[in-house]
Amino acid sequence: MLKTLIDAFALISTWEVIIAMFAASVYGLVIGSLPGLSATMATALLVPVTFYLSPIAAIATIVAASSMAIFSGDIPGALLRIPGTPASAAYADEAYAMTRKGQAELALGAGVWFSAVGGIAGVLSLMILAPPLAEIALSFSTFEYFWLALLGLMCATLVARSSPVKAIAGMFIGLLVSCVGIENPGGIPRFTFGITDLFGGIEPIPALVGVFAVAQVMRAMLTPEPPPLPRRKFGSIMAGQWKLTKLYHWQMTRGNIVGIIIGVLPGAGADMAAWVSYAMSKRFSKEPEKFGTGHVEGLVEAGASNNASIASGWVPSLLFGIPGDTIAAIAIGVLYMKGLNPGPTLFTEKASSMYAIYLMFIIANILMIPLGIAMIRVAAYILLAPRSTVMPIIMLCCAVGSFAIGNNMFGVVTVAAFGVIGYVMEANGYPVAAMVLGIVMGTMVEQAFVTSLIKSDGSVLPFFERPVAAILAAMAIGALLWPVMVWIWRKVKPVQTAAATSR
Template identity: 55%
Template sequence: MLIDAIAIVLRPDVLLAVLGAGFFGMFIGAIPGLTASMATALLVPVTFFMAPVPAVASIVAATGMAIFAGDIAGTLMRMPGTPASAAYVDDAYALNRQGKANEALGACLLFSAIGGILGTAVLSLLAPQLAEVALKFSSFEYFWLVLLGLSSAVFVSSSQPLLGLVSLFIGLSVALIGQNNPTGAARYTFGSVELLAGVQFVPAMIGIFAVAEVIRSYTKPAAQARQARVTGPIFRSQVKNLRRYPKQVLRGASLGTIIGALPGAGADIAAWVSYALAKKFSRHPEKFGSGHPEGLVEAGASNNAAVSGAWIPALVFGIPGDTITAIVIGVMFVKGLNPGPMIFIQQPEMVYAIFLIFVLANVLMLPIGWLAIHAAGLLLSAPTRILMPIILLFCIVGSFSINNSLMGVGIMLAFGIAGYIMEENDIPLAPAILGLVLGPMIEKHFVTSMIKADGNLLAFFERPIAAALGILTVATFAYPLLRSTAARRVKG
């Protein structure tokens, strides 16, 4: 079966599909506002004219490339392409400001590829077992998992966890807007029809990072002297990172695969939790946020491993792990590749072919990513008076394209001003995006769980996995408080 799969993957049409889709995904992911999900959706009409394997191969390649490409804009312009990239954008951008953009992007590229390959290894070896565990997750387990993701705000905030919580609650408050809640009631819309759908996180993320940076470039031009050119080799320093952080790579890839395998979780939660764990167990947590590569290594490996992990429930049970695999399942059905337990029996060579395509796409990510990094560095070395209006134009186009509505542009501008004010007062930006992304999820799972438990809060600890996640989450929130209390007693 493996030999048959290799023969399928090495066909010229499959290789050409992977290569073409790889460049397409890298281009789409590097443009602010155009996400990996959008790249996948744009590919669907093209797949109608392809054979089954090239069709799936093109989506696999485009997805992985687009997830990494978000790191390019995040590092060079502080404009993360995805919420996963937002988890470690401060470290990446700080390295860029220090003239080490090549080191930051090299770490994002190499460890994204390694995480994707390790995630594929787990996918090929343990897919049925992990899928069975994922099916045991109910609303109770998801509630604690999302709350654990929210607790990352305590750790990703540099030196003042209280300001991190303030930023988090700003994001959670904005997430209350609209009808995207279990009751379907319109909340805080102030009569606006456009706000009934809530605040989209992509325009908000573009505004809070990119537009705030544009405003700052004009209000404080001397302080915002940019270093966007990528100089020097991007892989040389990664040998040192690989030797220094092997545990972080394995931990990030493992956690990313597990979280990715949970339907609805995805790379966003995986990256945030991995970055928080990297800071928690680091020997130098005080360096995080100021240009430390450790968080890039672990979170970068985690988000691409989560892409592979999302295929576990999709292949084994036909249950989408995220938006991308939901699209993929539709394409597979159209092409006669019916996902589910029988595909492993009736078409095992196709399953192995998909595994090999994942490996091939992650290997090709290295040269394609290298080209994209240097091309972006050359483009962004233009003078500020030319570059900033172009960046703002891309921001407007990206925000408008989400729903083809000017409301997206308004949200972007509002969050741009808010982001500028927050940073001027030392309030971190990343936790606000975390709250906006995870706010609707935690509300939905909490209300669903309360209905199931008939209002009994102890039910959140009755299931074994839920109890373990609950204890871990409570300990995560309690640890900083206990540590500060103990420190005060020692001083007293």
């Protein structure tokens, strides 16, 4: 244990890792603070760079950039009422109301402080949850993996703030995309239409870059530019945060726990955590009437929650290769590339690398406090950059980055195609996150499904015979039927209330 810890320290205390982490932090802060450029997009654009780094440095960049970007989305949310990342959307109104009351320092300070605390709580959950779960996961067979993957996909459709039918359709589209190529049980070209470039399948990373980055540039073409930020002088940012921590320690803990749970659920990420925590904070608050008028309580809880979900989202990713959210989906791609294939054995064979990941998360969250304060102070200048200078550079990065992944031009075509697909899906209410998870998990789902079918000789019964498989199956089927139950309940309820009033 101690030796692994020392090994882990040795792994991360190289110049490469330190520089990579610092640079990625600054990058994450800047991208996250620009409205319309989300944390997922920041991470996706970073992937081509990670190709050329050592495994630990590569993961360091992902960890640092994603944590920083989630916090820094709060900055334009508080100052402009435009959330920088979707994860800040839940409380952007509240933070902006505080700014109008002249409490911008308190709002942003709460963002930094409780994000850092939430992030560290998330890491602790990762450290505590992952090893015992790995023990259990060692006895999993393909049946369990199949149900687990299905459960992950169903969760992704449940939490989408859209029609569940459309979310499931999005998931199927993603799975269909993963069918392309010769990497299937028969080893024959499937859906390749004779195009050689499709034989290797569609790479998840260019697809992700297309869906999150190119689609965003496309949307920018049609939406008006956000208003410039009025310049202001900030007072002390961290003043009063300790008082808030003592006053709202229960809200903070609850936010952390909710964030951790939502992060662990496959498919549900930081934005969902923030929405749920903000709603919970309002529901259980002693003074709910203050919400919406610039009250810091909801900010504390939601800020603590969305950063906690970032770290705990790595739990299912590291254990099963099932991403906790879209950022973790990208991280899984990087892990595979770097020879750290997700799975329970990772915790025994590459224990020092695991500890290095924990340590990097902790360092990133501590680093967030000074860098975050600096970022708040210079945000006014960064937000001056007009969209017409940022978006062209994003476009270049999309082109070069997707080319760099396989050093072939087909990656660029993939990015362009998925930009269009992502744009059209988003515009019509189909959640793209569900499709992304489908693409990332498709091969794994198919493998588990087909292997299980071969083992069971075509019978369905063995899918439910093992106890863990049966529990997971019940959960997955429950998740599938949940929207139906909500729908029935909604149909029945008005009838009941109508009957009650007519009496």
